[in-house]
Amino acid sequence: MPPNTDTETPPHLLTNPDYLALTHTLSLLSSQRARAERDIHTLIQQRREAIASPESFIASLLSEEKRREVEPQMIAKAPRVEWSRYGVEAKGLERAVERGAMGLRGEGVVDASRFSGNAKG
Numbered sequence: 001m002p003p004n005t006d007t008e009t010p011p012h013l014l015t016n017p018d019y020l021a022l023t024h025t026l027s028l029l030s031s032q033r034a035r036a037e038r039d040i041h042t043l044i045q046q047r048r049e050a051i052a053s054p055e056s057f058i059a060s061l062l063s064e065e066k067r068r069e070v071e072p073q074m075i076a077k078a079p080r081v082e083w084s085r086y087g088v089e090a091k092g093l094e095r096a097v098e099r100g101a102m103g104l105r106g107e108g109v110v111d112a113s114r115f116s117g118n119a120k121g
Contacts, residue, residue, distance in 0.1 A: 021079035028076040039070040 013019040046067070050057040060067065083090035 018079070018081045018085075022081065025076050025079055032073055032075060035073060042068050042070055 046057075049060075081090075083093070
């Protein structure tokens with residue numbers, strides 16, 4: 001979910017590296033979600049075409065016909081935030097994030113802080 005644009009961002013947050021890293025990652029994830037939704041629609045359409053006419057579908061794959069290819073995405077990883085700086089006890093959250101990242105074994109996950117000079121990774 002993108003940041004609430006109905007309210008103005010407090011000025012102190014505009015220079016906060018954690019806030020900047022989180023909003024940057026949220027923006028990346030929002031873009032990645034939109035791409036994933038387009039990819040799903042593309043795959044559904046291609047599946048329908050393949051089921052309706054397998055021979056034509058295979059022929060189109062073998063020909064020079066341009067098709068939109070769906071490629072894997074490197075999913076942005078949430079930046080590390082030292083929540084204790086903000087008086088928040090987040091051990092459970094940090095463990096859940098680590099478990100989630102470990103569950104993926106790093107496959108398809110990219111640290112979004114690489115793309116932001118203000119972020120701490």
